Amino acid sequence: METTFTPFQALIGGSLIGLAAVGLMALHGRVAGMTGILNGVILPKGDWDWRVAFLLGAVAAPVVILLLTGQSLPLQEEIPSLAITLGGLLVGVGVTFGGGCTSGHGVCGIARLSPRSIAATLTFMVTTFITVFVVRHLLGGF
Incomplete structure (x- = not known):
């Protein structure tokens, strides 16, 4: 399982996400956290x-x-429904205990230099690295 490197699309997508976050903060004074x-x-x-x-x-x-x-x-990738369901439940639990999601903490919180958001984003990233390693290398992927 290999991920395609698409820098142009990533730049455009990241720019649009940043623009949306800045626009929402400027127009409504709200953080662009999708779960919130x-x-x-x-x-x-x-x-x-x-x-x-x-x-x-x-x-x-x-x-x-x-x-x-x-x-x-x-x-x-075809992902089994059970994996999607369990993943969604785990994300929901994480969002609840973490006080927000990757977009709220990672995009908006880090931009505001929020220590809580920086810690949350580091936790998301480390957990993601471990999960990908376990799924791809120890469980043989889906």
């Missing part, structure tokens, strides 16, 4: 409208790419 935004849609507060618009924009992006290029984004 989703939580505000599921358990509505007074700012439901911008949250729905933000999530719809994130979900609509692959459709826009398809319309502009005529190509869908390829899924390179």
Whole structure:
């Protein structure tokens, strides 16, 4: 299992994520943490409208790419439903105990030099490295 190196697409995608985070902070004074935004849609507060618009924009992006290029984004690996379900549950637990997700801590928190976000992001990264190593090298991949 090998990941393709795509620096141009990564630069564009990272720039758009950064622009969205800065825009949300500038226009609404809010952190672009996806789980926090989703939580505000599921358990509505007074700012439901911008949250729905933000999530719809994130979900609509692959459709826009398809319309502009005529190509869908390829899924390179078939992942068992059980692995997706367990992964989603573990992420949900981590987000709850970590006080936020990778986008909130990693993109927005580090940009604000938040010590808590820096520690959380380091924890995410170390855990990711260990998980990838275990899955690919000790379990033989999926």
